[in-house]
Amino acid sequence: MIAEALLYAATLPFTSKPHRKYIRYSVNLWSRANRCSRQWAEHETNTRRAILAAIAGCKQRRTAVVLGSGLLRDVPIKELAASFDTVVLIDLVHVATVRMKMRRKAYRNVRLIERDLSGYDALAAGEQPEPLGFLRNVPYLDLVVSANLLSQIGRGAQRRFEAERERMPEGTVEQLIAAHLSGLSRMPFKSCLVTDVSYAVIDRNGKTHEEADLMHGVAVPDARAAWAWPVVPIGEESPDYQVIHQVIAAW
Numbered sequence: 001m002i003a004e005a006l007l008y009a010a011t012l013p014f015t016s017k018p019h020r021k022y023i024r025y026s027v028n029l030w031s032r033a034n035r036c037s038r039q040w041a042e043h044e045t046n047t048r049r050a051i052l053a054a055i056a057g058c059k060q061r062r063t064a065v066v067l068g069s070g071l072l073r074d075v076p077i078k079e080l081a082a083s084f085d086t087v088v089l090i091d092l093v094h095v096a097t098v099r100m101k102m103r104r105k106a107y108r109n110v111r112l113i114e115r116d117l118s119g120y121d122a123l124a125a126g127e128q129p130e131p132l133g134f135l136r137n138v139p140y141l142d143l144v145v146s147a148n149l150l151s152q153i154g155r156g157a158q159r160r161f162e163a164e165r166e167r168m169p170e171g172t173v174e175q176l177i178a179a180h181l182s183g184l185s186r187m188p189f190k191s192c193l194v195t196d197v198s199y200a201v202i203d204r205n206g207k208t209h210e211e212a213d214l215m216h217g218v219a220v221p222d223a224r225a226a227w228a229w230p231v232v233p234i235g236e237e238s239p240d241y242q243v244i245h246q247v248i249a250a251w
């Protein structure tokens, strides 16, 4: 609890006012990722491997953008910074430990941007959401990575949608997931999508008690790699149940 409080306090002054409400989520993620580091290691290695394969496929390496860079646990930041002229990390919040690390000499070409990548506010304003439209204005963009972000956009949108159904169109969550996917696929840069697409709650005997599609029925690109991610291992929230997410990578 003390480490979490310190991280929260250290992150607060660097975070713009509208984004401060998200710090708690990032600190919780930091805490859980540390507790579950052994069980998450394979997922993080697989994600980094997919991103490295996408980097290898880039003919030019001028600017790379990472969407949902978060704690940089599953992002090969050393290799990205060494391979590209400029690397831009985008998330709702960049915690203080990430900001401190990015001050090192090896990361002089890394920029941090706070941004809501969901498109929810545009949809609420009656506009056609184009949450990745800003990428058109990024000069010399050769690679965009969506790093375990898309399901979180869906979850955040679902939470907000449930609280304000009357002012939002039906199919809000589906529209925002589809907008992210089309933003990645319709532009002239190479992309690498890594996302969990579903989860199952499973007991100690291997019996599934609940399943859900995190993509809400929206079709994802064909996966070049897929794996299971024990997001909530046995003992984390319950002595009897675990929550396993299925992850895909496409590049």
Ligand SMILES: C[S@@+](CC[C@H](N)C(=O)[O-])C[C@H]1O[C@@H](n2cnc3c(N)ncnc32)[C@H](O)[C@@H]1O
Pocket: 025, 026, 029, 068, 069, 070, 071, 072, 073, 074, 075, 090, 091, 092, 093, 115, 116, 117, 118, 147, 148, 149, 152, 153, 156
């Ligand atoms: C599962 S974490 C990804 C982990 C991260 N790639 C890493 O290496 O630590 C999901 C990330 O998406 C970010 N996120 C969630 N919703 C977002 C949104 N609407 N816009 C931007 N980032 C968002 C969270 O802050 C979090 O850092």
